[in-house]
Amino acid sequence: MGIIFLAFGLVLIVEGLAWALAPSLIEQLLEMLRTLPEAARRQIGLLSIVGGLMLVWVAYWIGV
Numbered sequence: 001m002g003i004i005f006l007a008f009g010l011v012l013i014v015e016g017l018a019w020a021l022a023p024s025l026i027e028q029l030l031e032m033l034r035t036l037p038e039a040a041r042r043q044i045g046l047l048s049i050v051g052g053l054m055l056v057w058v059a060y061w062i063g064v
Contacts, residue, residue, distance in 0.1 A: 018026055033041060 036044075
């Protein structure tokens with residue numbers, strides 16, 4: 001259970017850093033995402049899931 005809290009904490013840190021250091025870039029990114037078709041946004045989401053699963057697998061493999 002502790003590893004889940006660690007993972008969520010790290011996500012919040014990275015997200016918070018992005019918003020704190022470059023809020024205008026985040027807004028530009030969100031605007032660009034609004035212009036993409038739904039299928040492209042869905043594909044980006046699925047690729048993010050696959051990338052995240054690969055990172056979790058690698059972390060598990062190296063013994064974290």
